[in-house]
Amino acid sequence: PTLRIDVVSIFPEYLTPLRAALLGRAIDRGIISVDVHDLRDWTHDVHRGVDDSPYGGGPGMVMKPEVWGPCLDDVCPDDALLVVPTPAGVPFTQSMAEDLSRERHLVFACGRYEGIDQRVVDDAATRTRVLEVSIGDFVLIGGEVATIAMVEATVRLIDGVLGNAASHQQDSFSDGLLEGPSYTRPEVWRGLAVPAVLRSGDHAKIEKWRHEESLQRTRSRRPDLLPADEPGQPD
Numbered sequence: 107p108t109l110r111i112d113v114v115s116i117f118p119e120y121l122t123p124l125r126a127a128l129l130g131r132a133i134d135r136g137i138i139s140v141d142v143h144d145l146r147d148w149t150h151d152v153h154r155g156v157d158d159s160p161y162g163g164g165p166g167m168v169m170k171p172e173v174w175g176p177c178l179d180d181v182c183p184d185d186a187l188l189v190v191p192t193p194a195g196v197p198f199t200q201s202m203a204e205d206l207s208r209e210r211h212l213v214f215a216c217g218r219y220e221g222i223d224q225r226v227v228d229d230a231a232t233r234t235r236v237l238e239v240s241i242g243d244f245v246l247i248g249g250e251v252a253t254i255a256m257v258e259a260t261v262r263l264i265d266g267v268l269g270n271a272a273s274h275q276q277d278s279f280s281d282g283l284l285e286g287p288s289y290t291r292p293e294v295w296r297g298l299a300v301p302a303v304l305r306s307g308d309h310a311k312i313e314k315w316r317h318e319e320s321l322q323r324t325r326s327r328r329p330d331l332l333p334a335d336e337p338g339q340p341d
């Protein structure tokens with residue numbers, strides 16, 4: 107395959123969405139491969155324990171290095187890129203998705219949100235490239251949902267995955283602004299009409315209107331995305 111993806115999780119069934127729809131088709135067509143591993147297969151004790159209390163006290167549990175270490179030894183070769191979803195990671199961006207889509211082998215280590223013993227990452231970093239990545243400033247229970255989001259954002263960029271109709275060439279972030287409103291038939295729905303300009307056939311006017319809508323929406327929802335020369339920049 108163009109890209110090999112391995113995912114390690116204590117909830118392997120959480121990753122089944124990766125086999126559905128367009129991603130499932132990409133697997134069937136051999137563009138990508140996805141293998142999910144149950145971290146508990148690397149436990150030693152009868153209780154198959156994967157976590158323990160944190161040194162220094164505090165809430166929650168920390169995942170054991172004695173389980174993750176041997177797991178990654180088996181699952182993550184030195185030439186792979188190890189991606190560790192964590193709320194304490196660098197922000198995941200479209201640019202990072204583009205970088206990941208050019209990799210040959212990605213390994214996602216799904217930990218609980220209190221985290222994996224830091225020595226697992228530090229030890230792995232002596233052999234391979236490691237990225238600790240966050241998908242946003244909110245707290246999930248574990249890295250599985252973050253992994254699904256990052257895999258979808260990454261794999262859709264690989265040639266052949268999206269039908270060319272759904273091409274990623276015109277991604278919403280292509281001009282750095284938010285996409286404005288979209289409409290389709292019927293022309294009037296529940297008394298609401300499609301903006302007349304979109305039915306005018308005047309492509310220059312339509313393009314201008316769409317850019318204006320994007321600017322207006324970006325100003326109100328994401329002023330941080332506005333280019334420096336646009337009014338409405340946050341102080």
Ligand SMILES: O[C@H]1NC=Nc2ccccc21
Pocket residue numbers: 191192193194217218219239240241242243244245246247248249250252
């Ligand atoms: O990507 C993160 N964003 C928010 N919460 C998380 C929880 C566990 C793993 C990863 C994340």
